[in-house]
Amino acid sequence: MNFRRFKIGYRTLKTAVGASIAMLIAMFLNLDYYSSAFILTVLCIQPTKRKSVRAVYSRIIASIIGVGFAFVFFEGISYHPLVFGLILILFIPTLVSLKFQDGFVSSVVILLHLFDSKELTWSLLWNEAQLMAVGFGVALLVNIYMPSIEKDLKSFRLEIESLYSKIFHEIAFYLRNGDSDWDGKELVEASEVIEKGKALAYQDVENHLNRRQNLYYLYFDMREQQFEIIERVLPKITALPVNISHCYIVADFMEELADHVHSGNTANKFISKLDEVKEEFAKMPLPKDHENFLAMAALYQFIEEMDQYLHIKRSFVGFNMKKKTASKES
Template sequence: MQIKPYRIGYRTLKTALGMTLAVILSRLIGLDNYASSAILVVLCIKDTRVKSFEAAIYRFIACFIAIMIGSVFFTYLGSTPIVLGVMVLLFIPVTVMIGVQEGIVTSCVIILHLYMAKVIDFNLIINEILLLIIGIGIALIMNMFMPSLDHKLNQYKRKIEDDFILITFVFSEGLNNPNKKLNTPSFDQVSQNIKKAKSLAFREVKNHFVRNENSYYHYFDMRQEQLTLLKRMKNLIESMQHSQHAHHLCSQLLLDVSQNVQSNDYSLMRLHSLYEIKIKLQSIELPKTQGELESIAALFQLLNEVEEYLQIKSQFGSLKK
């Protein structure tokens, strides 16, 4: 068991403040079971604005159904544990059927209020509805304050670009020194960083009601495609045994790619250089040994992978923040 460092997160701060406000407001109004409004706040605080809004709707609908069913059951059948169990047995399938099962836990708070009440009348129903409005409403207000994720997204972007710079630089060195081991950053670690960045970018989308996409997400998706090509390039370079003039040309190309990973307009220029290399390779001397043949074949395949790598970036364009 490992004890993590003590820290107060943004969501924790919002939850504590929301609970405090809900209890104070419910008590000032004079509601019964006023502390329950704090429970509603806790259940409705979410990671994103969209999730919070959806949760509020589902919970309100589910609680309204619970009030109607509970009022009928406990009024005409009595407030007994058996009636409570039968009522829940009917209530849960109803919420699942209409797709508001997320509000089951919240509804149980209201159901228990009805169960414990001596008399179920209009005043009690209004009391429960006001508790819902205060608890869910304050949670929604708290969730309107979401920190921007742009700083974290930029950190991931810089880290991934640094890894791409190092990888392509090592590839360039490897083409000049065929027997040298390619000490690239861990592809698995780079892949994990891209997945985390995509998840964060998707979360940022969910913080906006009118925006359904995020250019950061498409950017990291583009890098994920390029990473797959880089893995294939590494295998090809490691299979090469001979260093020829053609290999040096490709080395210079990859060096240019490495130096311009962060640039938004380098792809077309590098593609032009790549096509020039392909034209030059058409006039090279034919391989004399099987090793040279395999090496030059791997080189042609490498150029195809680099071409696809550059085309993916060219099609993406620039990152629009």
């Protein structure tokens, strides 16, 4: 039987400390149902700052709507368990239709307090308002600090560049030798790294309330577009019927490209080199038979796809934002 390694995460620690502080504050203020501040805090500590703000907003609105239902049904009909059930039958669809369903649990906590009191008074409403202020406020405060993920994002960036380099080296090897024992594992790894990198970059966006996009997210999105091209071109190479002289020209280009998949190179440089490859192709004699024709056609399609690969990179903003003309990778 496999067990996961025991680990206390940063969010777990924040939740425990924040919820305890919230309950202590509620106790200090002599609030009724002070332990509920603990629950309200737990519900609002989310993985990112933006999610926490949305969670607090949703729970405040849901609680206000819940108080309205309590006034109509508890005061209008009776403080009875069946009436409470009737409230939930109508309350849940209302929250869902208004898109505040995330606030259901916290609003039920408030409803339970109102039900338990058997009377809706201003002092009780003030007590509930203070409970929400303490619980939600502490949750927002402990979520102000989020650990930096810049190091992890950079690690993913370097990893994907290394994988692309290996893939291009394998393509060059195949073009020169017409055979390879490559198992293609870098393709699977590249796909996983891109997915993880995009998810982490999106989390970084969510941790900045005034930011709508993240440069790393754009980077991994760009690499994902390039990856689609890499997946398309590989069958064109592995399906070559014969090994023609054009293969060695493309192999030289791919070898050089493989050695420069990093932040210090411009895509323009390799677009120019690819144009030189096209010019060299144009000067070469026409194919003598059908197999040579198919091989040449496949290589032409390959270099056109690689041209698109480079243009995708050229459109990327770049990481050096201090310069107007940011560096662009290949």
